[in-house]
């Protein structure tokens with residue numbers, strides 16, 4: 001009998017979310033929007049859909065733009081682009097779609113109107129004051145009709161959808177890992193997290209710390225983090241009413257005295273304060289969605305810090321990966337390594353050694369080519385020089401030599417031949433004009449043949465250059481006793497003959 005695999009849906013443990021103020025409760029009146037801090041996505045981070053009702057809707061003024069969010073720092077996360085279609089802003093009684101905040105980007109999702117089963121795409125969600133606003137794309141039927149659909153009291157199913165669920169799971173993995181990492185950096189090395197960035201998938205995220213860290217320090221933190229991950233410490237969220245005046249004057253601190261979390265946003269009117277707790281490790285005010293436990297959050301730290309270029313500070317970034325990004329990173333690096341190993345015909349562990357060997361061999365080969373080129377240039381120059389010297393006196397010696405050469409810089413070899421020739425000739429030299437040309441192999445209509453003219457008389461060199469320009473379409477120029485140019489296309493016998501004819505006419 002074939003084995004069967006049943007995937008059980010993950011469940012958030014029942015004591016994940018706790019309201020600790022006796023006067024605070026999650027509003028149950030469906031005409032009221034539950035404030036940010038108490039939303040379903042923040043009470044149960046694994047909940048993927050929820051039946052709820054519309055509280056209000058309005059036409060959105062948010063404009064689509066081609067560089068939506070692109071002006072943000074390169075490594076910070078960019079909100080999904082807004083579509084060209086019109087948008088409406090809908091506030092629901094409750095939602096599983098997290099509005100951006102606390103360094104965590106917006107979720108995306110789907111709202112299904114239950115009376116007609118129609119699906120609407122939520123392209124972004126934002127916090128307005130204390131409430132979550134979902135931006136819904138109106139693809140057809142007009143914006144007024146859409147507002148009609150989303151009248152208060154209408155029943156909807158709000159869900160993350162497949163894409164939104166994967167996006168959120170990635171964000172939660174990185175965000176909860178950041179809390180774990182920051183707590184260990186603080187407690188083990190007294191390194192506060194100055195900032196952090198949840199970068200775009202699949203890039204590594206980073207925390208910014210006041211100084212660079214050694215390989216050993218980083219590895220020790222990684223080891224400890226993964227021991228805690230193996231233990232599967234639970235995560236809890238405690239919420240209480242916010243004493244706004246006190247919070248703004250005295251930002252919360254840990255026992256160590258460090259300020260935790262950033263100051264509350266100026267427009268925050270939610271009246272709810274959330275503290276995210278990793279059992280026995282960390283307490284941190286945060287409005288993000290966090291996984292119910294750190295189990296499965298294997299943390300990989302890039303084993304070096306990157307110094308920041310701001311001259312007045314010594315801070316550094318420590319990059320990390322976990323969850324889906326860690327898998328993506330392993331898959332891509334393994335792919336690169338295997339491909340490289342196959343190109344080098346060796347096993348993966350031998351790749352660095354083989355690359356070293358190849359680079360070394362290449363350097364030696366380049367040196368040998370350069371030496372042989374010098375030797376060959378001298379040999380060719382010797383033949384030319386003997387010919388020029390033994391030519392009858394008073395007659396202009398003329399010679400065309402064509403070569404085939406696949407080097408990227410054929411002119412340098414031709415120049416070497418011309419130098420070696422002029423150096424070997426006695427002074428005053430016999431009257432001469434040489435044309436050297438070099439074509440690649442194979443040739444195509446866009447191939448480039450390089451030509452170099454050199455001779456004893458400036459004027460003759462100039463006249464010959466002009467003739468090459470008019471008769472063969474060579475583009476080039478020169479100065480004194482040298483002229484060089486390029487011919488585009490296939491260099492055939494016909495071109496050789498044209499050069500011979502040009503020489504005869506001089």
Ligand SMILES: [Zn+2]
Nearest residue numbers: 102286287288
């Ligand atoms: Zn946080």
